[in-house]
Amino acid sequence: MTKAFVFPGQGSQTVGMGKALAEEFPAAAAVFAEVDEALGEKLSKLIFEGPEGDLTLTANAQPALMAVSMAVTRVLQAEAGLDLARDAAFVAGHSLGEYSALAAAGAFTLADTARLLRLRGDAMQKAVPVGQGAMAAILGLDFDPVAAIAAEAAKRTGSVCQAANDNGGGQVVISGTKEAVEIAMVLAKEAGAKRALSLPVSAPFHCALMQPAADAMKAALASVTIKAPAAPLVANVLAAATSDPEEIRRRLVEQVTGTVRWRESVAYMAAQGVDTFFEIGAGKVLSGLVKRIADSATGVSIGNPADIAAYKQR
Numbered sequence: 012m013t014k015a016f017v018f019p020g021q022g023s024q025t026v027g028m029g030k031a032l033a034e035e036f037p038a039a040a041a042v043f044a045e046v047d048e049a050l051g052e053k054l055s056k057l058i059f060e061g062p063e064g065d066l067t068l069t070a071n072a073q074p075a076l077m078a079v080s081m082a083v084t085r086v087l088q089a090e091a092g093l094d095l096a097r098d099a100a101f102v103a104g105h106s107l108g109e110y111s112a113l114a115a116a117g118a119f120t121l122a123d124t125a126r127l128l129r130l131r132g133d134a135m136q137k138a139v140p141v142g143q144g145a146m147a148a149i150l151g152l153d154f155d156p157v158a159a160i161a162a163e164a165a166k167r168t169g170s171v172c173q174a175a176n177d178n179g180g181g182q183v184v185i186s187g188t189k190e191a192v193e194i195a196m197v198l199a200k201e202a203g204a205k206r207a208l209s210l211p212v213s214a215p216f217h218c219a220l221m222q223p224a225a226d227a228m229k230a231a232l233a234s235v236t237i238k239a240p241a242a243p244l245v246a247n248v249l250a251a252a253t254s255d256p257e258e259i260r261r262r263l264v265e266q267v268t269g270t271v272r273w274r275e276s277v278a279y280m281a282a283q284g285v286d287t288f289f290e291i292g293a294g295k296v297l298s299g300l301v302k303r304i305a306d307s308a309t310g311v312s313i314g315n316p317a318d319i320a321a322y323k324q325r
Contacts, residue, residue: 012325013100015285016242017301018080018112020105020271021216023294024072026061028314029079033059035316038089039082042121046078049122050129054078069213070132073107074125080104080111080292081121083313087291091323099242101252101280105297106176106216106271107131109247109263115291116240118259123235130231134224135214135267144215145192146175149183151205154274157183160202164195175217179274180303184210186218217271225267232260250275252283274304281305289313289322 032039043055087093104112114124158174165172172187196207243252246262250272290312298310
């Protein structure tokens with residue numbers, strides 16, 4: 012078995028995630044306490060108790076999801092002897108999950124990761140006034156046709172529309188101004204898309220409108236220590252592996268406005284021999300996508316005590 016460990020992005024959050032882990036395992040409880048201390052607030056209370064509306068806010072969801080992923084990682088290390096340097100061929104994460112992957116692999120400290128993601132969430136939220144941006148999922152078309160449709164919508168409106176997430180399995184997310192995204196949705200349906208769905212997001216992530224947030228992250232990352240990760244990172248904007256701290260720093264900035272090349276990233280890892288992808292943290296989104304991208308690979312989600320027990324039996 013050749014393993015990769017992957018970490019979920021925004022949208023996987025649910026109230027109560029990680030609570031059972033924190034109650035059962037001291038290693039998990041310690042992660043939530045450290046994140047609370049780094050942020051100077053009780054984010055753990057919001058994660059465990061809600062309200063959902065506050066947890067969903069970008070500035071909260073990003074460090075919250077990372078905290079749950081890190082809680083699972085630390086429990087696997089304490090209870091199952093996980094050693095990413097030995098056990099992982101690669102680590103990767105979807106958007107904010109890239110920060111979780113780097114924290115799990117020891118490239119960032121937990122406290123730095125929490126603060127970076129709080130700043131990232133704030134900066135993304137502030138980059139575009141509420142109501143001016145939008146995102147939509149285009150189902151049933153491959154990446155290249157959707158990218159062309161987004162470019163056409165941008166041209167027609169004289170504004171921004173880009174393919175933001177190439178998730179695989181005929182699922183591509185577009186991002187940009189509200190007007191351009193709405194036109195792209197119509198064009199996608201005309202081109203044969205099965206569905207074009209508006210996404211309930213608070214900002215248009217992974218497009219040129221996020222440049223102010225990219226600038227903020229460039230400044231923030233410049234002052235943070237990044238170590239070589241214990242396992243190579245398959246970066247979102249590269250869809251290839253890197254272990255170089257300075258390249259990681261640069262790619263994290265590019266990621267704010269760039270496409271999350273998840274389909275290519277999973278395909279790259281599968282081509283390198285990975286047959287099992289462990290999704291570490293909340294939800295099962297990435298495990299589901301693995302099955303649609305790499306026929307021969309298996310996706311396994313680990314997010315609660317039962318999942319930990321099952322991993323130990325492997």
